Amino acid sequence: MLASVGSLAFAADPGDSSGIDVKVDIAAVENGALSLTVANTETTLTETGSTAEYRQFTGTLPTVTVTDTRDEVPAGVFWYVTGQAGDFVGTAGQPNIPATQLGWTPADVLDGSGAVASGGEVVPASDTPTQPGNNTGLASGEDFLYLSLDSADAKAAQGSWSTTADLKLKTAANVAPGSYSSLLTLSLFEDSY
Numbered sequence: 304m305l306a307s308v309g310s311l312a313f314a315a316d317p318g319d320s321s322g323i324d325v326k327v328d329i330a331a332v333e334n335g336a337l338s339l340t341v342a343n344t345e346t347t348l349t350e351t352g353s354t355a356e357y358r359q360f361t362g363t364l365p366t367v368t369v370t371d372t373r374d375e376v377p378a379g380v381f382w383y384v385t386g387q388a389g390d391f392v393g394t395a396g397q398p399n400i401p402a403t404q405l406g407w408t409p410a411d412v413l414d415g416s417g418a419v420a421s422g423g424e425v426v427p428a429s430d431t432p433t434q435p436g437n438n439t440g441l442a443s444g445e446d447f448l449y450l451s452l453d454s455a456d457a458k459a460a461q462g463s464w465s466t467t468a469d470l471k472l473k474t475a476a477n478v479a480p481g482s483y484s485s486l487l488t489l490s491l492f493e494d495s496y
Contacts, residue, residue, distance in 0.1 A: 335372030339491035342366040364468040371462050376455040382493040387444030389486045397479035403428035403440030407468040412449050416460030422447030427473035
């Protein structure tokens with residue numbers, strides 16, 4: 304025979320109570336930081352410009368902003384933002400679309416000083432190059448979205464820069480139908496010259 308015993312919990316009368324003020328001192332970040340933010344974590348490509356030989360999908364990269372709040376910027380350094388895409392993976396097990404088939408055309412960065420420049424166009428691997436060697440797609444991680452020519456000059460001129468890019472995916476005409484996704488990783492680096 305099984306028996307169970309239940310119990311009820313009653314709240315006791317709290318009687319006296321006392322509050323505690325919780326305080327913290329947060330110091331200012333010394334020398335600031337060089338940082339990257341992206342306006343959205345998702346974008347969708349839609350079919351435009353397809354032909355009997357290939358299918359083409361275009362869209363826009365969400366706005367990417369580099370901000371430099373440093374009090375002092377080291378001499379002889381420059382920053383740059385790169386993009387690297389992974390293969391497009393189908394949600395229903397379709398064959399992957401290689402990351403080399405995704406390209407971009409960065410928008411002009413108009414900061415008025417000329418201290419920050421847009422990266423070059425990168426076209427899908429199956430496209431005809433518009434410049435020697437630029438039909439490699441975004442698989443390598445070596446393609447600039449934009450860059451400073453000198454971090455100190457750029458900081459002195461403005462301190463924050465935003466840009467975007469037109470995206471283009473080109474596939475075979477007989478690509479398997481279905482939903483696909485790829486992770487496009489944007490990275491901010493600073494190097495010396």
